[in-house]
Amino acid sequence: MSEEQQFTELERLRLAKLEALRQQGNDPFPPRVERSHTTAAAIAAFEAGGEQPLLATIVGRIRSMRLMGKLAFAHVEDGHGRLQLFLRADDLGAENLQHFKDYYDLGDFVEAQGEMFRTKAGEVSLNVKALRMIAKALTPLPAAKDEIVDGEVVRHATLADPETRYRQRYADLAVNPQVREVFKMRAGILRSLREFLDQHDFLEVETPVLQPVYGGAAARPFVTHHNQLKQDLYLRISFELYLKRLLVGGLERVYEIGRDFRNEGVDRTHNPEFTMLEFYMAYADYRRVMEFTEEMLRYVGRQVLGGSKLSYQGHEIDLGNAWPRITIADAVHEFAGIDISKYPDVNSLAAVMKDKGYKVRVGGSRGKLIEDLVGDHVEPRLIQPTFLYDYPREVSPLAKSQPGDPSTVERFEGYMGGFEICNAFSELNDPLDQQARFEEMGRSLKAGDEDLHPMDEDYLRAMRYGMPPNGGFGMGIDRITMLFTDQPNIREVILFPHLRRREDE
């Protein structure tokens, strides 16, 4: 490909400047740089030191320029803030100022040395005595202007097209400071979850991503192949069955934070790969796990929000209170107007749903219909943190049955902001019951084929050695991050979300 085709007109202009710098003996990408202060530290040191002389060498990216005859201003941004450069012919030398005007562009990384001072307009700035290019930007950043309104940087005409933002996240991050904040918050959430679990004697573990048998959730997997072993492998759809093997092995409290992969539709709350937290807690039941969940999210709120309140899409959500606990039966009764105890079989339930004008899936079990009722009529109403509990047995093959009610299991889901954020149960630890459930599930799935799950014989063998009673828990990190950062779309909290490949990639 020729240079003409490879570069845009704007890029070719910058390429010429880069070449000119090289001709003059200035490496536009030097291997080492000097930095005495971050921009924020330089400003803080100047403010703290009264008006004492303060020499500083700062580095960063040029975000704005205002060029005059014998004077120029520029703002440089680094990871900590921004600092105005003041370049005056008298101090820098007329030739050096001209050099700056001729060869430096928005987006370039520079190293600037000088003395801190306050401009007539009152802004703490660096009176530059020496300036050096440390990384030339060939492509202009897709942003225009900064404005300071009440101390906040407002960026005008910035990159807004979601497709470009996701495909070129580097440009999005470089240009949209609020996007950087989302991912700092995400890191804070992960950090505080680990802190909380570590403080409660949990052991962080790592289990296989490539699995010979997938399980622990209902989803189609991605399939791959190991050449030497001549064996198909699946990217995990959950960690559950591996983590519970560890309880058999005597690890009482374990957790894993990692990636799950599900070969399903992509939408506002689903990405094919997503980050999950699962923990398993020996000798706890699902009620203990509910309390623990409340504590854990309260802790995260304190650490990353500094309190218990958050705002999600116009709703005020408070993590500080005990979460209301509603059985599935009561919730469906209240929000969908159906008393499911009166409809003990799939046909009668389907009939009453039809009477009420609700959509009824074909071939669904009674449990599946109840889940649909929850999804359509209950879930969207659960803005404040809420636990729904006691789920239908046939949609929960890994959960322990409710004593005295074989139709439900000890399972709960946590809801917030109108969607599901976590799923937990008193884990089934009876190997014979588990085998029966797998077989039952195998039969019902065989009818609809597609999602036929192979039975995990090794998991059953592990259970036969004896698994302590335990409570297990899973939570989508992406959705929690959506809530904490007030983002309506999961792609906004995933650095490089999955998009269809384009021809030019």
Added chain:
RNA sequence: GGUCCCGUAGCUCAAUGGUAGAGCAGUUGACUCUUAAUCAAUUGGUUGAAGGUUCGAGUCCUUCCGGGAUCACCA
């Protein structure tokens, strides 16, 4: 996968079926306290792609590509 909406300059956006434009960025010039600097001039387009209707298409139609919303799917 179904339905609806969108794709115009590097970025943000205009343009009754009738000459493709503006602001910012860029380029040239002026300017020693600017901060969306200002002032003057100016470059930049296969309107996502390919067909079709029409005297004439950014605009209407078809197909395709990509994105968004929504539904379906996600025990």
